[in-house]
Amino acid sequence: MTTQDRSAQQRLANLIGHRTPGPGDFGTSMAGLCLFRRDAPAPPMICMIEPSIVLVAQGVKQVWIGGQAYGYDTTRFLMTSLDMPANSEVLAASPEQPCLGLVMRLDLRMVADLVAQGCVAPRVERPAGIGAGIGTASQDFLEPFGRLLALLDEPEAIPVLAPLIQREIHYRLLMGDQAGRLRQIASVDSQGYRIAKAIDWLKLNYTGPVRVDDLAARVQMSAPTFHHHFRQLTAMSPLQYQKWLRLNEAKRLMLNEHLDVASAAYQVGYESPSQFSREYSRLFGASPKRDIAAARRPADIMKTD
Numbered sequence: 001m002t003t004q005d006r007s008a009q010q011r012l013a014n015l016i017g018h019r020t021p022g023p024g025d026f027g028t029s030m031a032g033l034c035l036f037r038r039d040a041p042a043p044p045m046i047c048m049i050e051p052s053i054v055l056v057a058q059g060v061k062q063v064w065i066g067g068q069a070y071g072y073d074t075t076r077f078l079m080t081s082l083d084m085p086a087n088s089e090v091l092a093a094s095p096e097q098p099c100l101g102l103v104m105r106l107d108l109r110m111v112a113d114l115v116a117q118g119c120v121a122p123r124v125e126r127p128a129g130i131g132a133g134i135g136t137a138s139q140d141f142l143e144p145f146g147r148l149l150a151l152l153d154e155p156e157a158i159p160v161l162a163p164l165i166q167r168e169i170h171y172r173l174l175m176g177d178q179a180g181r182l183r184q185i186a187s188v189d190s191q192g193y194r195i196a197k198a199i200d201w202l203k204l205n206y207t208g209p210v211r212v213d214d215l216a217a218r219v220q221m222s223a224p225t226f227h228h229h230f231r232q233l234t235a236m237s238p239l240q241y242q243k244w245l246r247l248n249e250a251k252r253l254m255l256n257e258h259l260d261v262a263s264a265a266y267q268v269g270y271e272s273p274s275q276f277s278r279e280y281s282r283l284f285g286a287s288p289k290r291d292i293a294a295a296r297r298p299a300d301i302m303k304t305d
Helices: 003-019 108-116 139-153 156-175 179-186 192-204 213-216 221-233 240-254 261-267 273-284 288-304
Strands: 024-029 033-038 043-051 054-060 060-065 068-072 074-079 082-091 099-105 132-136
Touching: 003 033, 003 054, 003 099, 003 139, 054 068, 060 099, 068 074, 068 082, 068 132, 068 179, 074 192, 099 139, 108 139, 108 156, 108 179, 139 156, 156 179, 179 192, 192 213, 192 221, 213 221, 213 240, 240 273, 240 288, 261 273, 261 288, 273 288
Parallel strands: none
Antiparallel strands: 024 033, 033 099, 043 082, 054 074, 054 099, 060 068, 060 082, 074 132
């Protein structure tokens, strides 16, 4: 990391630290921009990562996608071009040196617009494979994030200036080492674009039965080609992806809306609560009742304190 890169990274850490008074996730007045702070290492937690950039200004994080680890820190950022089921962990953090960072949702329409307007020279690129990768956090890339965060202290300027800075960030992405992943999703004639549309449909219709042939036809692909590219990009089959969506929504319903196991299972599309419990245990490592009880325990302790 050069002196200029380190300066840009330190400015980001200061801006994020100022706005994150304690451990947790913090929304901002800009849609799609979230800040986070962690004061201790944490084991992998199941999550869904939207098409986004995850930038660490201090500390070290890692995600697991399809059994592969993607580590990122102050010199590297994570980019996902699809909604990716993942396990996220914090590797380096302490109260004195917390893990500080941000998540910015990608605007794939902005990417397509930049490419269509000829703002970025066309490239001949190999298929980028899975829809997640690690990019280099150079000064040119970090600097506009600093200007974006500084706008939070100037709210009246956000509607005018934030879109310009976000456009610059997307341009930097298209000029960097993760350009291939963006192009394969943003190009309307690409297989990646069709898979992204299929994922959008699954997210809205996961409670019902899914026929892979019908889903492939919906996005104008043959079933074998669809299945191959879906697994290549997400590290899951379409039916595994649907199951992941169901189980995570069921966990939310039990944890936040206090549904019992059977009610949550039926609401997300399962016909058998016993099958639901078996699949839930395989994903989360504990039965639904035990997992939800463990998740509620820290909150109960805080209430008694």
